[in-house]
Amino acid sequence: MMSKSVALAVFAALSAQDNSSFSSSSGPFSLSWNSTSPYGQSSGLFAMINGTYGAAMNFTNGTPSSSNLTASYNATSGKLSLACAGDEYPAGLVAALVYEPELTPPTYTLQWVNDSDASLPAGSNKTSLVPMNGGIVSTLGSGIFKEVIVDDIVSGQNVSAFAWVQETTAQNQDVQAHIVIADGSNVTCQA
Numbered sequence: 001m002m003s004k005s006v007a008l009a010v011f012a013a014l015s016a017q018d019n020s021s022f023s024s025s026s027g028p029f030s031l032s033w034n035s036t037s038p039y040g041q042s043s044g045l046f047a048m049i050n051g052t053y054g055a056a057m058n059f060t061n062g063t064p065s066s067s068n069l070t071a072s073y074n075a076t077s078g079k080l081s082l083a084c085a086g087d088e089y090p091a092g093l094v095a096a097l098v099y100e101p102e103l104t105p106p107t108y109t110l111q112w113v114n115d116s117d118a119s120l121p122a123g124s125n126k127t128s129l130v131p132m133n134g135g136i137v138s139t140l141g142s143g144i145f146k147e148v149i150v151d152d153i154v155s156g157q158n159v160s161a162f163a164w165v166q167e168t169t170a171q172n173q174d175v176q177a178h179i180v181i182a183d184g185s186n187v188t189c190q191a
Helices: 004-016
Strands: 029-037 040-050 055-060 072-073 078-083 094-099 107-114 131-132 135-137 144-151 158-167 176-183
Touching: 004 176, 040 078, 055 144, 078 131, 107 144, 144 176
Parallel strands: none
Antiparallel strands: 029 040, 029 072, 029 176, 040 055, 055 107, 072 078, 078 094, 094 107, 107 158, 131 135, 135 176, 144 158
């Protein structure tokens, strides 16, 4: 486990870099998740769900090597774009960290949105997710990836969604999730 001062130094170094320096590869990357906790590690796939502004993601079971969810990164625009998520969600949607003002601490759900969508809440960001060292990291600020409970505007029910939350792993009982990337060039795009 990294000490707080080392983690802050790593974050400061990452924040100072231009997005183009994060990865020499632009993808496509297959996306899956893993999480670490005092009780061990777990991993799986993401399921796409309808979000407030686009397609959100939550955890589902499955072998990461079987992921058909893929994305590509454009270093010039600094954006991560959906390449394949099956038939329901079109390629070209852009990953955004969408600010959820009703949640504390500051929370940003990862949603795949139309790049031209200007209706995202203030504080949302379409250029803060970048590939680095076998995963996707956020340059939004210090925090962790995890699942949070949000209201589903369609059903009115609470649903879990993958999010970036400005808290430490210690504040989350030493549990943290990660977006894992692998070569997605051989992925067959199908539902």
